[in-house]
Amino acid sequence: MAQAIQLHLNQALMRIPRRAESADRSTLADTYVAAGSFSAMINSADHQILFGRRGTGKTHGLLHLHDLVEQTGDVALYLDLRTIGSTGGLYANEALSPAQRGTQLLVDALEAIHDQLLTLAVEGQVPDQDGFLRGLDALVAAATEVEVVGETEQEQTRQEADEHQSGFEASLGRRGGVRGSLGHGTSTTASDRRRRTGVEQHRVLFGPLSRAIQAVVDGIRPGRLWLLLDEWSSIPLDLQPFLADLLRRSVLPIRGSTVKIAAIEHRARFLVPVAGDYLGIEVGSDAASTVSLDDALVFDRSRERAQAFFLQLFHNHVRPILATMVHTAVPDPAEFAKNAFQEGAFAELVRAAEGVPRDAINIAALAAQHAHADRIGRAHVRRAARDWYLRDKKIAVSRYPDAERLLARLVDEVVGRRRSRTFLLPAADRPDTIDALCDARLLHVLRRGVVDPRHPGRLYDGFAIDYGCYVALLKEGTKGVPADVFQFDKAVVDLARLTG
Numbered sequence: 001m002a003q004a005i006q007l008h009l010n011q012a013l014m015r016i017p018r019r020a021e022s023a024d025r026s027t028l029a030d031t032y033v034a035a036g037s038f039s040a041m042i043n044s045a046d047h048q049i050l051f052g053r054r055g056t057g058k059t060h061g062l063l064h065l066h067d068l069v070e071q072t073g074d075v076a077l078y079l080d081l082r083t084i085g086s087t088g089g090l091y092a093n094e095a096l097s098p099a100q101r102g103t104q105l106l107v108d109a110l111e112a113i114h115d116q117l118l119t120l121a122v123e124g125q126v127p128d129q130d131g132f133l134r135g136l137d138a139l140v141a142a143a144t145e146v147e148v149v150g151e152t153e154q155e156q157t158r159q160e161a162d163e164h165q166s167g168f169e170a171s172l173g174r175r176g177g178v179r180g181s182l183g184h185g186t187s188t189t190a191s192d193r194r195r196r197t198g199v200e201q202h203r204v205l206f207g208p209l210s211r212a213i214q215a216v217v218d219g220i221r222p223g224r225l226w227l228l229l230d231e232w233s234s235i236p237l238d239l240q241p242f243l244a245d246l247l248r249r250s251v252l253p254i255r256g257s258t259v260k261i262a263a264i265e266h267r268a269r270f271l272v273p274v275a276g277d278y279l280g281i282e283v284g285s286d287a288a289s290t291v292s293l294d295d296a297l298v299f300d301r302s303r304e305r306a307q308a309f310f311l312q313l314f315h316n317h318v319r320p321i322l323a324t325m326v327h328t329a330v331p332d333p334a335e336f337a338k339n340a341f342q343e344g345a346f347a348e349l350v351r352a353a354e355g356v357p358r359d360a361i362n363i364a365a366l367a368a369q370h371a372h373a374d375r376i377g378r379a380h381v382r383r384a385a386r387d388w389y390l391r392d393k394k395i396a397v398s399r400y401p402d403a404e405r406l407l408a409r410l411v412d413e414v415v416g417r418r419r420s421r422t423f424l425l426p427a428a429d430r431p432d433t434i435d436a437l438c439d440a441r442l443l444h445v446l447r448r449g450v451v452d453p454r455h456p457g458r459l460y461d462g463f464a465i466d467y468g469c470y471v472a473l474l475k476e477g478t479k480g481v482p483a484d485v486f487q488f489d490k491a492v493v494d495l496a497r498l499t500g
Contacts, residue, residue, distance in 0.1 A: 006375060009340045010368035012321040013314070016361050019059070031316040032064040033309055041291050043068060045224065045258050049283060051265040052293030053441060055358025058262035061293075062228045065260065069226045075125070076226040077116045082234045084108045102242030105235070106204045109243060110143035113227070117216060132219025138212035142205050206249040217256040225257045232263035241272045241280035248281050265292070266435035294355065294445060303347070310350045310360055311337055317361075342377040349376075352385040352467045354444045363388050363468075382471045389468025396440050403436040407443075409498040411473065414465060414491075421470055424450060424460040424492045431499065442466045452492075460492060 042048060042065055052058045062078060069076040085108035093101065117136055126132040217225050235243060251259055270287075271280035281287050315333040318340075337346050349367065353360030366384035367376045397404050414423045425434065427449065437443040447462035 006339070007373040008322060008325050009318070009336075010371055010373070010376070012318045012325065013340070013368040014365045015321050016314075016317045016365065018358060018361060031313070031320075032060060033312045033316060038291060038293065039064075042260060047252055047259045047287045048261070049268075049270070049281075049287050049290045050260060050262045050293065051268075051290055052262070053264060053356065053439060055356045055441070056293040057357050058293060059230055060357075062230050062260060062262055065226070066228060069224075073222075074224040074226055075120060075220050076228060077113060078228045078230065079109070079112055079116075081109075081229060081231045084112055084235075098238050098242070101236075102239050103204060105239050105243055106246045107143055109246070110139065110204070110209075114139055114143070120220075126220050127223070128219040128221070132216060135212055135215030135217075135219055138208065138215060142209035142212050204246065206246070210250040210253065213250055213257070214254050217254055221256060225254075227251060227257065227259045229259070229261045232261050233267035237267070237269050240269045244270045244280035248286050252281075252286055259287075261287070264439060265294070266439055295448070303350075306355065307347060307350050310353065310357075311346070313357060313360070314340075314364065340376060342375045345375075345377050345381055348378045348381045352381055352471075354441065354464070354467055356441055359388065359441060362392070385468040386472045389466060389472055393440055393442050393466065393468065397437065397442055400433070400436050400440075403433040403440070406431075406433045406499060407437055407469075410443075410493065411465060411469065413493060413498060415470065415473060418491055420491065422446060422462060422464045424462055425495065426492075427459040427461050431495065433499075434495075442469060 038061065042050065042061060050058055050061065066076040066078050085105060114136060117132075117139075120126055121129065121132055121136065232240065247259055251257055269280075270283055271278050273279075283290060311333045315336045318336065340346075341349070345367075349360060349364060352363050363381065363384045364376075366387050367380040370380045370383055371377070397407065410423075414420050434443065438445065442465070444464045444466065445461055446464050450460040450462055452458045452460065
């Protein structure tokens with residue numbers, strides 16, 4: 001009987017949804033776990049940017065916030081920017097100027113916002129229906145303004161008509177004479193016509209647009225409008241400042257509105273300088289604050305907090321799944337961990353996740369598969385982490401040869417020569433390949449702003465090589481690799497030497 005329950009536990013771990021958008025809203029609400037003070041921070045009315053790598057819970061956090069907002073009577077619009085327009089077509093067409101592509105992006109984004117707002121009006125969810133609809137009409141007018149770009153020609157035509165009237169009209173005079181008259185007339189008409197040759201292009205008028213959005217927000221008072229923008233980094237990098245500038249000029253100043261943006265830090269560009277001014281959003285000024293999920297769940301920083309978070313996360317996901325399988329109540333989180341994992345195995349799973357919930361879910365599913373009807377042990381976790389590295393992360397980074405080569409050299413230097421897993425890099429002037437390795441979750445930032453006592457003016461960031469990559473080396477018996485190294489090493493890596 002106990003083995004059957006264990007089998008069900010492992011099967012439940014394998015059935016956890018990998019992505020938040022694939023689960024229904026009730027499941028998202030039941031399974032959400034706040035990372036530290038993250039929930040309280042994003043629930044503020046401030047405009048914010050939420051940074052985090054793939055799989056850190058940005059989408060789940062925004063969808064959870066969406067539900068919280070609606071429960072208070074406010075209006076929340078969740079927009080997945082991957083679904084806007086055609087990112088693989090028009091936006092990626094380099095034959096068009098950035099201004100043309102950027103303007104079309106703004107029009108597409110406003111159209112998506114308008115569609116969601118119109119749905120609210122149709123369903124009667126706004127207090128001031130008339131004012132709200134007038135604001136929507138003005139929003140459409142401001143967002144779909146069209147101008148013709150090209151030459152304008154003046155064309156004039158002249159038409160003449162010669163009317164000749166002839167005939168003899170006779171009358172008898174007093175003295176018996178006869179008088180006659182001959183009729184003749186001419187008429188002329190002229191017309192002008194202007195012919196415009198060129199291409200019709202959209203233009204977005206920020207002034208009327210801002211007034212329209214204010215009218216929309218006024219229509220939902222006393223409620224507040226929350227605009228939740230997910231997958232910001234899916235927009236081409238050179239177009240992101242255009243959308244950011246639209247928000248800065250037309251949405252951020254609106255009374256009664258709040259904007260939250262979820263983005264990957266190294267793949268986001270919110271501002272570009274333009275002739276003494278700037279295009280986009282100035283982070284920290286226009287957007288009040290930023291929140292980083294990458295820093296919230298680092299195992300080496302707070303093991304107890306990270307373990308508590310992941311324990312609650314797995315318990316929340318497994319509880320409804322297991323209930324449908326065996327129709328029995330799931331124990332509390334601590335009892336669940338005791339039943340599902342051998343001693344020390346859950347801590348190893350949290351360590352292997354490197355603070356990324358999606359990686360934790362995938363590694364747990366693979367470990368449960370390896371364990372079958374037994375409790376999950378450390379060996380299962382390490383094998384699963386290695387498999388996940390080889391299946392997902394190694395393949396992903398293979399598309400970037402420079403990053404792949406740098407990772408191999410870092411492994412040789414840090415793991416092979418220094419017998420460590422962690423290292424320091426200067427906080428400034430890092431190559432893009434380091435960012436690419438972080439985005440692929442093959443390097444992880446453990447600490448920021450580490451000070452060198454010998455050179456107080458120099459700041460460093462502490463990194464760790466991915467657990468799965470490290471375990472893969474252990475499994476392959478790489479010479480010189482220690483059996484277990486997880487202490488933080490403050491040795492600085494000379495990237496110039498490695499990349500030279």
